[in-house]
Amino acid sequence: MFSKVLSAATFGIDAYKVEVETHSEKQLPSITIVGLPDNAVKESKERVLAALKNSGIDLSFKKITVNLAPADIKKEGSAFDLPIAIGILAANEIVNQNLLEKTLLLGELSLDGSLRKIKGALPIAVEARRLGIENIILPKDSVREASIVEGINVYGLECLNEVIQFLNSENNFEPVHTDKDEVFAEVNTYHLDFSDVKGQENAKRALEIAAAGGHNIIMIGPPGSGKTMLAKRLPTILPPLTFEEALETTKIHSVAGILPKDKALITERPFRSPHHTVSDAALIGGGSIPRPGEVSFAHHGVLFLDELPEFKKNVLEVLRQPLEDSKVTISRSKMSLEFPANFMLAAAMNPCPCGYFTDPTKECTCTTAQIQKYMAKISGPLLDRIDIHIEVPPVKFKELSSASSGEKSEVIRKRVVAARQIQLKRFAGLKNIYCNAHMGTKEIRKFCKLDNQCEELLKMAMTRLGLSARAYDRIIKVSRTIADLENSENILPQHISEAIQYRALDRELWGH
Template sequence: MLVKAYGSAVCGIEAITVTIEANVSNGINFYLVGLPDSAVRESQQRISTAVEAVGLRIPCKRIVINMAPADIRKEGSAYDLPLALAVLAASEQIQAPMLGTTLCMGELALDGTVRPVRGALSMALHARDCGIKACILPLESAREACVVDGIDVYGVTHLAQVLDLVEGFGEEPALKPDLSQNDGLLQADYPDFAQVRGQAQARRALEVAAAGGHNVLMSGPPGAGKTFMARCLPGILPPLTQAEAVETTRIWSVAGLPRSEAGLMRSRPFRSPHHTASVVSLTGGGASALPGEISLAHNGVLYLDELPEFPGRALEVLRQPLEDGTIQLSRVRYKVSYPARFMLVASMNPCPCGYRDHPSRECICTEYQVQRYRNRISGPLLDRIDIQLQVKPVEVDDLIPERTGVFGESSAVIRRRVEKAREIQRERFSHFEGIHTNAHIKVDQLPLYCSLQKESRLFMKQAMRRLDLSARAYHRILRLARTIADLEGSAAIEIQHLAEAIQYR
């Protein structure tokens, strides 16, 4: 008997349907065709043992399984479940008419347990668009897939449960998305801005950056609190919107990174790769075309601590994604593109010893050493960073206040202001796909969103002449001033907003 089942392959964050045809006839042998890799070929052993665990068996007959389209390489162990179901149905051990309208994926353990798969959310989205009615997925993967409207998703943990589900199909209710906002990111995972002493200017700059999604570079002496403040950032970023949550979860799901039980991610990702990271780990790629750090940071923050220590090539590859918000990975075996729209936050010392321009300590670096250190960060990269901040050492009076129990503003308070400014931006860009924040306003849209009134124009002209600013710098100042005005709730960009924006260069 010939049976068809459906599985799915992910390429980048896009899924493709894989049709599995199984035929059992008289004879003896097991053929698996359609460009399976060795992990898929090994499934025969896993399937036969797992099937025995539920009291059935792979018949000693001539079994031919074809995985179509035959020109796409089928990788990994996630096809175990559809292969097992197809063979069991083709050998008439189970009745499963629903296989023709259902997508199944899952790896089988020898005792019949079903293990999670990568890319379940992309698979469910694609399946729905292809008119498939239901998905049977491992429970962990089903939690993210069930947020897709218009398709029933069933989460399973064991092959026996799959067989029950298949036999009495339609009786069991489909999985419902867990709408509780908590995604397990605990308050304790990041410090609170209340613990940061002094540093009023840096705090304000980080608030502006968070509000408008602007890139920031902090430069200052050791122990000033650069790393500390950057790590406070997750606490002031607003939660992901539904659309952003789907985008980011798809990437994390393809990467197979552990997430909470809630399914969709709710908090913005904060990725801080070490400076020994390889170029491929940053951009993505490798043998299986997995997403890199810049894609995992999509809709969130990519924090590069000790920026000049990163290899030059690793920094240069950031330039194109910083501009386009995506990265195209092109190799002999695949061509995929991943979203990579992130807020770049970086920190560095002003020189190798760290004390250049320090108010009280002497710098021991030579002019040449300083130049060499700073040259590691190229002009074009610097040019893409809207806020370049000199962080001063903490004042003693700030560090040890007169009275105990004096704290700065907490992250929760700052976050409320940031959320308000983001709300304004969401309205503003509601009919522009791909733009969520002021940092991404295109040059041709600047006159529309960042128009200046007469006095502001005059002020800007004088400032440009006095500071000898370039055209690109002008555009960056306009975007920043837009964010500062949004934080204040002002529709027009006033002189004070421009003045603050200029000071961040």
């Protein structure tokens, strides 16, 4: 007897349909799985046989062949356990095949027949809806993320016997639906707030500008000045995620298997902070079958690199492509995968190896050569992609002991959102440009015209402060954002003046 069960697998952050074809005949008992299965799929026959026996089903004296089509794409993971088990049962006429044509199945089987959580439920549900499939059966722990997809019946079942009952129409299971409006109503419940930070008004202002224009930012200051504290609060002032952004971000976390089982969607901008010992594969993504890395997990959010010079040089250099292209391409001999990586880079570092070069109260013990060697760990091309450099001085005791709190994140966010709306209107119709940080030379010439006074001010800054050539475009882009925050149509001299202050690492202070 023959049966066909619909299933799916993920490729990158998208899914594709897999047909599980099963042939059963009376011969010496054996199960053969073909169609480029990996070890986890090959091992599924042991899990399936044990799950069938412990669910009260005996299939002795049967030769079973299972084909996973298309047979030229490598299949991986344990999510094919359930469709293989159902395929065997359908081929042996234990399960009715009527519903199989319009039902997609996925799930890992425990030896007792219960279903375990799988990766990639959300992109698979999206693909199932696109293909016009009516039902999708998933383990109960994976159903929440898939249920956000409208136009398809998503069922979360607990064990193999429940799946058999569903397919034989012996039980009226109810599909699970999650209201996306209800999910988004829970958004922005941040536990951190900018009002927690004492002093550091200049740094807060720089972070507001960075958030308003989507600019990458680096903070330089001695230990304990509040760089990490400020960076952790950056997502609280970024514009709220749209549904499309939330869906794309959740897809990445879903295929990596790091989405909590009780979470339908990621509704807050991600904040990722890998340790400086991270490898280039963990940061960018990789593996024999490529997996997303930290830059993709930070998609539509913030990637924070603390102690930037402590990262290995090759790790920092691989950041250049995602910072430029907002995506990561991972190529292997048999495949090439693309993961989105549109994130804001926030970095923090000490001004020298001992950390006290710019501290007014503590003496720096580093030589000029040591400081220059330390700063040289960050290459010019990487620094070229960071628009704002801000010095973060130590907080004075008077500010620390002050009872008054600063502006709340909610207030700052309103200004940021207003500035972003201006930019969305400005760049309407332009591909892949949504904020000032994305502007290229052509857009800068078109949208950032300077009058003679601004040109003179910029020329003077370039020569007197020893700013590098790379700073020119960055200053103009940042000044455009400052003008947007003030709802000014033109870039004015005061906007240029403020933007010049945010190029600390381009000055000759540190030997650059």
